[in-house]
Amino acid sequence: MRQARGVIARFAFWSAMTFAVVMALLPKPPPFPYEPSDAILHILAFVVLTLLGAAAYPKARLLWLGTALSGVGAAIEFAQMIPTLNRDAQLSDWLADTGAVISMLIVIALIRxxxxxxxxxxxxxxxxxxxxxxxxxxxxxxxxxxxxxxxx
Structure with a gap:
């Protein structure tokens, strides 16, 4: 049972990761209900990724998980510099990603x-x-x- 939960958690994590990266790199992403700001979307995505990452890899050090997720946020911002994507990279987006990751890691560490x-x-x-x-x-x-x- 525990092994099945781990497989499901890893599948959910990697599915969410794929969704977040694809949405971040689409030249014209679809509109979201209630039209939240870009910062809210970044925070929401990385809160979910952090929670799913901690569930998918419960024995991983939180520092490594946070570093990896922050790195994904930075990689997305670098990829958005590609002119054909018609996206613009912003330091504030990466800071929002990293802030969300750090906040959730603190909550997860306290719960553990x-x-x-x-x-x-x-x-x-x-x-x-x-x-x-x-x-x-x-x-x-x-x-x-x-x-x-x-x-x-």
């Missing part, structure tokens, strides 16, 4: 911190892991406990 802090029971992965330190010592010699009082 609070989830880990209030988790009282070992996760399914921890329960399936064989006991012991993994360094060749028998479980009773490690001195570590699994959070429930059992020595691992």
């Amino acid at each position: 911190h609070l989830r880990g802090r209030f988790q009282t029971e070992p996760s399914v992965e921890d329960r399936q892991r064989p006991h012991g330190s993994g360094y060749g010592l028998p479980p009773h010699e490690t001195g570590f406990t699994d959070g429930v009082g059992r020595t691992t």
Whole structure:
């Protein structure tokens, strides 16, 4: 079940990434309902990409995820300099992208911190892991406990 969720999250992330890049590089993108400003569209796209990226790659360091997404925003702005696209690159668009990414990474880091802090029971992965330190010592010699009082 967990593996299927990961596949779905990665599919959603890469689908959203493809959609965002294509929309950013279309010479004349279709109009959006309520005609939001360009900055709002950039912020919305990168908030969604950050959330989906964190869900798709939960073990990735948030710093790397943020750097990669900010790099995608910069690459889009550079690509918009191509004259045949009839788009104009703006530093403010990249700053909006990066600001959205940083804001969401802070929220994600706080949520992960609070989830880990209030988790009282070992996760399914921890329960399936064989006991012991993994360094060749028998479980009773490690001195570590699994959070429930059992020595691992």
